[in-house]
Amino acid sequence: MEDLVDGLLSGKVRSLAKAITVIENDRPGKRELLKRVYPKTGNAYLLGITGPPGAGKSTLTDKVIANLRKQGKTVGVIAVDPSSPFSGGAILGDRIRMQQHALDEGVFIRSMATRSHLGGLAKNTVDVIHLLDAAGKDVIIVETVGVGQDEVDIVRIAQTTVVVMVPGLGDSVQIAKAGVMEIADVFAINKADRDGADKLFSEIRAMLDMVKGEIKPEVFRTVAVDDVGIEELVQGIFAHGARVEESGFIEDKRARKAESELRAYLVDNIMERSLGLHIYDDVVKRVAAKEITPMDGVEELFCKLGMEKGEN
Amino acid sequence: MDKKIKVLIAKPGLDGHDRGAKVVSRALRDAGMEVIYTGIRQTPEQIVATAVQEDVDSIGMSCLSGAHNKLFPKVVNLLKEKGAGDVLVFGGGIIPDEDIPGLKESGITEIFLPGASTEDTIEFIRNNVKQGV
Numbered sequence: 541m542e543d544l545v546d547g548l549l550s551g552k553v554r555s556l557a558k559a560i561t562v563i564e565n566d567r568p569g570k571r572e573l574l575k576r577v578y579p580k581t582g583n584a585y586l587l588g589i590t591g592p593p594g595a596g597k598s599t600l601t602d603k604v605i606a607n608l609r610k611q612g613k614t615v616g617v618i619a620v621d622p623s624s625p626f627s628g629g630a631i632l633g634d635r636i637r638m639q640q641h642a643l644d645e646g647v648f649i650r651s652m653a654t655r656s657h658l659g660g661l662a663k664n665t666v667d668v669i670h671l672l673d674a675a676g677k678d679v680i681i682v683e684t685v686g687v688g689q690d691e692v693d694i695v696r697i698a699q700t701t702v703v704v705m706v707p708g709l710g711d712s713v714q715i716a717k718a719g720v721m722e723i724a725d726v727f728a729i730n731k732a733d734r735d736g737a738d739k740l741f742s743e744i745r746a747m748l749d750m751v752k753g754e755i756k757p758e759v760f761r762t763v764a765v766d767d768v769g770i771e772e773l774v775q776g777i778f779a780h781g782a783r784v785e786e787s788g789f790i791e792d793k794r795a796r797k798a799e800s801e802l803r804a805y806l807v808d809n810i811m812e813r814s815l816g817l818h819i820y821d822d823v824v825k826r827v828a829a830k831e832i833t834p835m836d837g838v839e840e841l842f843c844k845l846g847m848e849k850g851e852n
Numbered sequence: 853m854d855k856k857i858k859v860l861i862a863k864p865g866l867d868g869h870d871r872g873a874k875v876v877s878r879a880l881r882d883a884g885m886e887v888i889y890t891g892i893r894q895t896p897e898q899i900v901a902t903a904v905q906e907d908v909d910s911i912g913m914s915c916l917s918g919a920h921n922k923l924f925p926k927v928v929n930l931l932k933e934k935g936a937g938d939v940l941v942f943g944g945g946i947i948p949d950e951d952i953p954g955l956k957e958s959g960i961t962e963i964f965l966p967g968a969s970t971e972d973t974i975e976f977i978r979n980n981v982k983q984g985v
Contacts, residue, residue, distance in 0.1 A: 554934065554936065628884045630887065632887065643898060649905055650905060
């Protein structure tokens with residue numbers, strides 16, 4: 541484990557890759573690894589890229605990487621794709637669009653399967669970000685799975701979240717709905733050379749006119765395959781970051797991020813410990829036999845864990 | 853702490869026939885494995901860099917252009933150079949029988965020819981990947 545940490549901190553690719561596997565598979569040593577790495581984090585710019593399947597997230601990511609590299613920044617990428625709910629397997633294909641960077645030592649790309657985690661990210665995404673951060677990447681891009689309307693976990697993690705939209709997916713009511721449309725710090729209307737791009741642009745702008753206070757998202761048009769609009773988009777991303785920094789929201793955002801990390805572990809841990817209790821099966825049986833309510837069952841489990849009874 | 857088997861399916865060389873690679877990828881997915889597919893026309897260097905970053909357990913290469921004798925062993929050698937010689941390497945495609953012994957000697961553990969079943973490939977991977985860090 542020491543070797544792994546030292547290798548990772550000194551920028552060794554194989555150490556970083558192996559350390560990510562420890563995190564991803566919840567291997568023994570994970571806690572120690574994170575303990576060593578955590579103090580070295582907090583320097584990278586975290587960029588989220590999200591949007592519906594086929595919007596061009598991977599292609600856009602590819603072009604953003606190229607732009608960042610031109611500026612001399614090193615880049616870490618986490619590309620999340622869904623796991624099959626049936627077999628648990630996955631095809632991770634986001635890299636296909638990014639292979640021009642395969643031999644660039646300033647770019648590290650890792651694919652992650654969701655492993656049935658909801659919210660648009662893989663279960664251990666946040667910890668993998670910590671590793672890339674500690675390994676010294678200047679910018680870390682997290683490309684979410686193709687999202688529908690409600691997979692918005694990325695917003696709790698990223699400094700700037702780009703929502704990639706494409707023309708032709710729906711009318712103005714879709715844009716008015718809650719969820720993904722609300723989390724954008726920056727909009728990219730990709731495939732902007734297609735019919736309907738102007739309409740989409742004005743509909744998003746109209747929606748944003750009704751947003752009160754805070755910092756209003758900027759809207760950019762891109763044609764990622766042709767590398768059109770990428771320069772402006774990247775400028776817009778960092779401009780957003782700078783505005784957040786100036787506005788004082790940043791402290792707020794950091795605190796919220798820390799809390800959501802803590803919560804995720806809290807939920808996992810309580811679940812894991814409860815399921816590991818020897819009385820667990822018995823409690824399930826008694827709930828099934830209607831002897832006790834599920835709420836009372838939880839109370840019994842918590843009692844066993846030595847946790848005090850809550851107010852309700 | 854179940855360990856997912858991670859496989860990189862790669863197409864080295866210049867042929868664009870990726871139906872086979874896609875069928876195998878899909879079969880491995882359905883067998884519960886995580887498959888990274890990088891698309892056609894990859895150099896051995898790209899394949900190995902990808903395998904190292906993704907920390908895969910196995911690489912399956914498909915080549916229908918006839919360049920397998922050059923490309924497959926190059927991938928094995930580059931893996932060793934990068935300290936990833938423990939990755940299980942197999943191949944498939946249009947490969948003459950007489951080339952197979954040489955390929956195996958150079959570190960390609962198995963070669964699957966046209967007509968091979970996806971079940972055989974799945975079983976081969978399950979039986980041969982080295983588990984653990």
